[in-house]
Amino acid sequence: MSLSRRQLLSGFAAASVIAAAGPALATETPRWSPGLDNAPVDGFAEAGMRLLSGRAPRALAGEHYRNGPGWFRYADSATGHWFDGDGFVQRFAIEDGRARHSGKFVDTPKRRLEQREQRIVMPGFGTRGDRNAAIEGPDSMNAANTSVMIVGDELWALWEGGSPTRMDPRSLATLGVRPLRADLASMPFTAHPKVEPNGRIWNLGIYGDRCIVWRLSPNGAVEDAQIIQLPTRSYVHDWAVSERHLIIPLQPWIHDRMTAPMVDGFTWHGDQPFRVLVLDKNDYSNRRVYELPAMFFFHTGDAWEDADGAIRFDLCASANADFVTHQARSMITQETGQTPSAELVLAVLHADGRAELQRSGRYGEFPQTDRRRQGRARDLVSIVDDRAVSRLGLMNWRTGAYAEHDFGADQMVQEHLFVTKPGRTNERDAWLVGVTLNAREQATELHVFDAAGVGDGPIATWRSPYRAPLGFHSTWKDA
Template sequence: MSAVKPLPELNKKNPYLHGLYAPVAEEKTRLELKVTGEIPKDLCGSYLRNGPNPLHTPMGMHHWFDGDGMMHGVYLENGKAEYRNRYVRSQDFIDDANGQCVVAGVMEPATRKREPKVYKDTANTDVILHNGELMALWYISGNPVRLDPRTLDTLREEDFGGKLPRHVSAHSKTDPRNGEFLFFDYALYEPWMSCGVVNADNKLTGFQTIDLPGPRLPHDMAFTENYFVLHDLPVVFTEQALKQRQWSIEIAQQPTRFGVVPRNCSGKVTWFETDPCYIYHVINAWEEGDEIVMLGCKMVPNPHVNGAAFGPYRAMVEVLALNAVPSEWRMNLKTGKCTTRDLDDAIGEFPSINLDSSGQKNRYAYVQAIAPTDTLKFEGFYRYDFDTGTKSEYFYEAGMCGSEVAFAPRIGATEEDDGYVVGLCSHEGTGESEFRIWDARAIEKGPLARVHLPDRVPAGFHATWADARDW
């Protein structure tokens, strides 16, 4: 399963196929890894991270988001660590491996050969735990792919007993209190989105379709004890893209809207308007009196990126250079008003929290610090305390870049921040990769342990923590 063909000339200018982002050729299992420091004995579970890793050498225009999904896992138990990586074997991956996939990536023309999907479904974006198994999810909405959380072997594409109405988007969520899977879906070229609920026994219990003024490109959603919060954002396909089914976006002259939907998927949608902005990733949301409070990373103007050096990939490079600040939105269910405020001016994205706080008020979050470079690099991360309005920080050594970190509760923990922050990092020059563990209450002191990986781990997307009891 290795990419052996040389890159065509047009992809020599694609920065997301080189260096930190270059794919790895093999699936491996590594046991008894070398550790600097000491892995805490009260840390038992696995860090899982999804990301793009093209199976074949891209011969046409290639977007970073097009790479086949590959899961990377580090397993911690009794002070020891293991590592393994496996491709996510979606049906499109299997078809592609056999030379039978009829769809391409987002920089190629969309196809009508296999609607409602129009691009290759790679399941490369997100990973969550539900019903004792992992689900790999895709950002354009696709078929969830179930994986074994201990081996990373693909189990099946999930359709919830044949009841899934269509697809599931990345950044759908699991409620830790009742085990429900809360999902959303959207169509690229049609004016609607939808939301649904799957219970802890993997049965679809609710579903609702919401009409929109036009096709939209949401990326995330939020949930609270009683509601979904869906996003109608002013980044849309251009008129030409809609007519010709191309991937070309623009900022529309319209407000940002949040649609609050009852979790039973059978009530009226309440819309809240606020200043135009785009939100890739939500931090969390909860109910507070008459208000729904949502924290997220709000995109702001980016003064430093210039993709001119990357030829045909200029637009991709400039869109992927995320520039966002942590912000708060308050939606008042009685007055219908929405207020917003920025919580900090530090540029950060890919937030994570203690997942046990999902849908309930949280005090802490861990947000990746974005380097001021042309391509997306995590130069460190921040720990936010929203009660005190303070933050601490950790930055990697020169040349080392991180992945999205996850919070791992200490065995027996009773407080939100009692545990560890864990994550992968790789050196963009040497390819040296490590898994690091920090005390969540003192990240500024540096890692407690560094697990040295014998194989390079490419930069990727989203991560989660799975307690060993869920293996």
């Protein structure tokens, strides 16, 4: 049985109907909607995961953190979009061949208010909210639900419209919202910061046709923050850096109407190009704009510069914005719909101003690359393969080789991160560590692959005695 992601997502409603019809039928159809149920209000206390198969390498020791929406509805009100659930952070700790799991909601002002009132109050990306909600600034609505990163001795839960939220990486206790600088307290900070091999952090914050470019030290202190003018408005969820440049893709999905919910104010302008703004890291006035055919994307892999001066970056691109405008809503409202697949492509920005796309013929999302090589030349990118939601794929751009593992129809795969093998430098000398939701077992599983042998399947798999929410993004911290 092979389900594409669009079939799977549009199957949420059907799965619910079947579930209501009786347990016999329900067991015959994958049921993904539990990944979008509310997580337990108190989260999951730390507990061991059961080793299902294989054996973890002794040298693999650290923590895999994930973030994603984990609370969607109260008795009489619900979020209107997958992107608006309250942030739920999970910790998978691996040590001495064993794995432990815990999870907690990010204790945001938004969540406190809504838990107290037992209803959805704040507006969100696709949620109308209460028109009388007391909004003091972006962080009043901050769901802290999109990504997570380690900065110094803190864990930051990230959203794209407001400030990071500080957490304790061991206990997952929320320490509070962290405005990066007092005079810039309401400025956005995207959920996809880029960390150079030396630890320096770059990030953007988009508002209208302007953008703040953040440069932070490895411990999170603001080294520089400048506001630049963009050549066009656009929805910028992710971006890329190379060794010398900041690369800001500007897709023709444009917020051109103030309306609630926010997502309804965007228009797809398929007659306009997909622009790419390239800035010199040392002088933002030294800029160039490239043009590619119209396409929609959420995520890039990463960028690098070749000896011929060309900048290359991979991204998962689809023909239009139907996923975000329709499908990610129907996952919550359980209406049916279709969404286009995203193809893994390599954008090539030549030194002479030309731009072109190199296609892979592979479809998926959540591209991941070796973060030791952020902005540096590399060959590999992993994706959650879209032909069947149960597959992990590893593309080699240099050779064209593609390795994949199919977990089987009951599994929904989430992004798998490159984890460096101690003392090794080759890109293939890494493990891929990630999570799946096993719908048949109603359980969350943690997997380790050897990057050099993805097709051989996981070298270790653990299972929790419960299911945790699906999520978006993750990070790894070496022990």
